[in-house]
Amino acid sequence: WFSAFKSLVSNKQLTAADIAPVMEKMKDTLTSKNVAAEPAEKICESVAAKLDGKVIGSFSRVATIVKEAMRESLVQLLTPKRRVDILRDIKQAKSEKRPYVVVFCGVNGVGKSTNLAKITFWLNENNNRVLIAAGDTFRAGAVEQLRTHTRHLNNLHPNSVQLYEQGYGKDPAGLAASAIQIAIERQIDVVLVDTAGRMQDNEPLMRALSKLIRVNEPDLVLFVGEALVGNEAVDQLVKFNQALADHSDRDATPRLIDGIVLTKFDTIDDKVGAAVSMTYITGQPIVFVGTGQTYSDLKSLNVNAVVNSLLK
Amino acid sequence: MVLADLGRRIRTAIGKLGQATIINEDELNAMLKEVCGALIEADVNVKLVHQLRTNVKSALNFDEMTGGVNKRRVIHRTVFQELMKLVDPGVEPFQPVKGQPNVLMFVGLQGAGKTTTCTKLAYYYQKKGFKTCLICADTFRAGAFDQLKQNATKARIPFYGSYTEVDPVVIAAQGVEKFKEENFEVIIVDTSGRHKQEASLFEEMLQVSNAVHPNNVIFVIDASIGQACESQARAFHETVDVGSVIITKLDSHAKGGGALSAVAATHSPIIFIGTGEHVDDFEPFRVKPFVQKLLGMGDISGLVEK
Ligand SMILES: Nc1nc2c(ncn2[C@@H]2O[C@H](COP(=O)(O)OP(=O)(O)OP(=O)(O)O)[C@@H](O)[C@H]2O)c(=O)[nH]1
Ligand SMILES: Nc1nc2c(ncn2[C@@H]2O[C@H](COP(=O)(O)OP(=O)(O)OP(=O)(O)O)[C@@H](O)[C@H]2O)c(=O)[nH]1
Ligand SMILES: [Mg+2]
Ligand SMILES: [Mg+2]
Numbered sequence: 001w002f003s004a005f006k007s008l009v010s011n012k013q014l015t016a017a018d019i020a021p022v023m024e025k026m027k028d029t030l031t032s033k034n035v036a037a038e039p040a041e042k043i044c045e046s047v048a049a050k051l052d053g054k055v056i057g058s059f060s061r062v063a064t065i066v067k068e069a070m071r072e073s074l075v076q077l078l079t080p081k082r083r084v085d086i087l088r089d090i091k092q093a094k095s096e097k098r099p100y101v102v103v104f105c106g107v108n109g110v111g112k113s114t115n116l117a118k119i120t121f122w123l124n125e126n127n128n129r130v131l132i133a134a135g136d137t138f139r140a141g142a143v144e145q146l147r148t149h150t151r152h153l154n155n156l157h158p159n160s161v162q163l164y165e166q167g168y169g170k171d172p173a174g175l176a177a178s179a180i181q182i183a184i185e186r187q188i189d190v191v192l193v194d195t196a197g198r199m200q201d202n203e204p205l206m207r208a209l210s211k212l213i214r215v216n217e218p219d220l221v222l223f224v225g226e227a228l229v230g231n232e233a234v235d236q237l238v239k240f241n242q243a244l245a246d247h248s249d250r251d252a253t254p255r256l257i258d259g260i261v262l263t264k265f266d267t268i269d270d271k272v273g274a275a276v277s278m279t280y281i282t283g284q285p286i287v288f289v290g291t292g293q294t295y296s297d298l299k300s301l302n303v304n305a306v307v308n309s310l311l312k
Numbered sequence: 313m314v315l316a317d318l319g320r321r322i323r324t325a326i327g328k329l330g331q332a333t334i335i336n337e338d339e340l341n342a343m344l345k346e347v348c349g350a351l352i353e354a355d356v357n358v359k360l361v362h363q364l365r366t367n368v369k370s371a372l373n374f375d376e377m378t379g380g381v382n383k384r385r386v387i388h389r390t391v392f393q394e395l396m397k398l399v400d401p402g403v404e405p406f407q408p409v410k411g412q413p414n415v416l417m418f419v420g421l422q423g424a425g426k427t428t429t430c431t432k433l434a435y436y437y438q439k440k441g442f443k444t445c446l447i448c449a450d451t452f453r454a455g456a457f458d459q460l461k462q463n464a465t466k467a468r469i470p471f472y473g474s475y476t477e478v479d480p481v482v483i484a485a486q487g488v489e490k491f492k493e494e495n496f497e498v499i500i501v502d503t504s505g506r507h508k509q510e511a512s513l514f515e516e517m518l519q520v521s522n523a524v525h526p527n528n529v530i531f532v533i534d535a536s537i538g539q540a541c542e543s544q545a546r547a548f549h550e551t552v553d554v555g556s557v558i559i560t561k562l563d564s565h566a567k568g569g570g571a572l573s574a575v576a577a578t579h580s581p582i583i584f585i586g587t588g589e590h591v592d593d594f595e596p597f598r599v600k601p602f603v604q605k606l607l608g609m610g611d612i613s614g615l616v617e618k
Contacts, residue, residue: 032358034539037349108561108589109423109534117454139589140466141459148454199564228421230355230538232566239565264422267507268540292510293422293452 014054014062022066023048033310035273036231039280047073071307078275078303080285084259087126089219090189099131099183101191101216103176104261105209106224107236108197111263111290113142115224116192117149119261119288121295124157128189133179134165135172135212136196143167146194153295162188172196173212180216193218200239209240210247213255222287223257225278226264233277241282257282262301263290270309275301321350322395326388335383344368347391354569356398357542360576364394392603398572400599401579406528406556408442413492415499417526419517419548422505424532425560427456429586430502431463432594433530433558436584437498438469445496447487448473449480449520450504460502467591470496480504480516485523501526508547521552528555531578535561535568545574554578560586563593 023044030040047069056065086100093100102119104112113136120130132150136142143165150163164179176193183191195212198205213221223240225233241256248254260278268274275286286301325346329339344365351361371390372383408414416433418426430446438444446464448471450456457473464471472487484501491499501524506513521529531545531554548554557578559571562585575582587593 028358031352032539036538037353107536107564109425111423114454139459140462141455141457143455144458145453145455152454199561201565226423228534228538228540229536230566230570231353232355232536232538232564235565236536264507266509267421267544269509269543271538271540274538 011055012058014051014056014065016048016052018062019048019051019066022063026066026070030273030276030310032271033273034230034268034271035310036234036277038231038234039277040273043070043073043077043276043280067311071311074276074307074310075303078279078286078301078306081283082285084220084285084287086123086220086287087128090123090128093219094189097184099180099188099191100220101176101180101193101218102220102222103135103193103195103213103216103218104222104224105195105240105257106197107199110197110224110226110229111261112136112197112224113145113149113194114293115261115263115288115290115298116194117146117153118290118295118298120149120153120161120192121156122298123190124153124160129160129162130190130192131162131164131179131183131186131188133176133191133193134163135176135193137166137168137170137172137175138196142194142196156295162186172208173215176212176216200236200243206239206243207247210244213244214248217255221255221258222261223259223278223282223284224261224263225274227262227268227272227274228264229274229277231277233274234281237278237281257284259284259287261288261290262286265289265299266291266297270312272306272309275306276310322347322391325350326391329384329387335387340369340372340387343387351569354567355538355541355571356569357573357576358539359542360398360573364398367394396599396603397576399575399582399603401575401581403579403581405581405583408437408498408527410442410497412497413488413495413499414497414528415488415501415524415526417501417503417521417524417529417552418532419503419529419552419554420505420532421507421534421537421544424505424534425586426505426532427459427502428463428589429532429558429560429584429594430460430500431467431469432586432591433584434464434469434498434500435467435591436594438467442497443495444469444498445491445500446471447484447491447499447501449484449487449501451478451480451483452504456502456504463591481519481523484520488524508544514547514551517548518551526552529553530556530558530583531574531580532558532560533571533574535559535566535571536564537570539570541570542573542577545577549578549580554580556580556583558582558584558586559597563587 027044090100134143134146150161153161245254289299291297325343329343348361368390434444448457448460529552557574582597
């Protein structure tokens with residue numbers, strides 16, 4: 001009796017042919033959740049390769065096994081390999097008697113300025129004083145937008161935020177340098193540099209951004225990307241990194257994107273795939289998630305929740 | 313326009329079919345796989361792509377078709393018609409009428425490009441000889457009024473807005489009334505960015521719409537948007553009666569396929585596209601020449617008419 005039962009649960013080996021149709025469905029699911037085509041394809045390939053030849057119990061369903069392997073891979077991908085601990089690094093910078101400098105960059109309208117303001121609020125809550133550098137000297141209303149935020153933020157935490165601006169048309173790299181100088185003089189803890197939105201193919205604007213970063217050597221370069229973005233996420237990140245690498249000093253190690261701010265996460269329901277696309281391309285952590293338009297709408301990424309949405 | 317890249321892939325896929333001497337179901341499937349892959353990579357809504365595949369397949373009955381040439385023609389035409397459906401809702405685009413007020417209300421997701429595009433459209437109509445003006449009914453976003461004011465001033469377009477009034481409905485109503493009295497012909501109302509998940513924001517949009525009775529509601533959408541577009545566009549359409557679509561930021565590398573689902577969801581034509589941050593980076597959009605160009609076809613009349 002016992003041996004009969006045992007033979008019943010005897011094992012079988014997964015073949016590529018078993019996996020392929022399930023994987024095709026899996027890819028469709030990822031795509032419909034807004035994962036870009038290339039990452040979706042590559043992630044499925046690697047999970048399929050991992051499963052090929054695997055021995056499984058004969059009662060196990062291939063679909064379940066694929067799903068679990070996929071879950072594991074996605075969790076691994078989205079879990080940061082390196083932790084960006086801003087508050088700790090600010091303390092370190094303080095002990096070196098210098099401000100901690102962050103540059104925000106990204107394409108047009110993704111939420112750079114708004115999330116810069118939210119991060120200012122979070123820094124204020126943690127007892128850090130902030131100087132905002134109005135480095136978008138191009139877009140109409142960009143300076144007034146930050147001036148308004150500065151006023152609101154000071155109402156919440158008196159004397160905690162200052163704005164450094166030169167109006168419109170000025171060189172952002174020089175503007176940021178002046179801001180950092182002022183922060184040193186006034187012993188302000190953190191400088192947050194806003195920049196104008198730019199398309200990744202716009203060579204002069206990408207060059208200007210690289211210059212700003214090269215000249216000012218910020219502690220952190222944050223790429224701001226919106227969760228709404230589809231396949232374009234891949235091209236944006238590849239080209240922002242490429243531009244930073246191309247225009248860096250020849251002998252210095254290039255400064256690339258250090259982390260991601262994923263915005264408008266409240267607008268996408270379960271179509272959370274942009275988180276996967278962005279981490280897949282950069283290998284960098286999602287440092288903040290923007291979940292609305294008020295100062296407290298700033299969260300950290302909940303990896304398990306994202307993976308659950310993806311596999312639903 | 314970068315959408316041409318999509319066209320190239322589709323063209324190649326159909327072209328391959330053209331070279332095969334006998335077309336069987338496998339070949340058709342391979343071609344459809346290629347076409348659908350290109351559409352997915354361009355962010356076209358997954359549901360629309362599946363529908364396109366199904367429609368092409370069901371339109372083609374293999375056994376009934378005779379010669380290879382005929383078959384090819386039918387396939388070609390069917391794919392073309394399905395692609396047309398993605399961009400053409402079959403509705404005539406709204407045209408403002410001279411000598412009377414035409415109120416146009418802009419709506420859309422946060423950061424889509426509404427405020428920038430408002431000025432572009434105002435500038436476009438002003439050049440066409442319309443008496444044109446702008447109203448800023450966004451009291452939420454920091455610096456919104458300054459942004460519109462600076463853009464309008466630069467383009468020499470009269471504008472209305474307030475630093476103190478917090479209710480966008482009041483500003484919109486006052487602005488429209490004022491400009492109507494002054495015999496303006498194209499009155500453009502800019503509104504805050506919003507999304508369907510925030511019910512109060514949609515309620516506000518409805519109230520602005522009820523206050524100004526727009527002749528046309530324009531849904532502005534970013535070319536880089538992915539799969540989330542469809543449900544957002546549908547929700548906007550269900551709340552206010554969207555009548556036109558403008559796709560922005562087509563100067564990027566984005567192919568704009570995600571934004572196309574707004575056409576299906578709102579049953580509205582794309583009337584203009586935005587191709588940069590400057591006021592004249594703006595082009596009228598006409599469906600047929602566009603798809604023609606997309607597919608690299610010369611004269612398509614033979615394909616559309618049966
Ligand atoms: N729903 C939602 N809206 C957001 C979020 N973050 C920013 N926004 C909105 O997105 C719009 C654009 O935000 P900005 O901060 O001006 O974007 P930007 O990247 O600085 O834009 P440019 O400087 O013009 O390139 C505004 O209406 C913001 O309120 C978010 O997390 N959720
Ligand atoms: N490259 C490019 N940028 C554009 C285009 N249209 C708008 N933008 C930019 O996109 C960003 C957002 O544009 P806005 O006009 O502020 O967007 P909005 O929809 O009014 O934003 P909210 O009012 O916050 O919802 C700005 O940086 C614009 O300059 C375009 O066609 N191409
Ligand atoms: Mg900004
Ligand atoms: Mg606006």
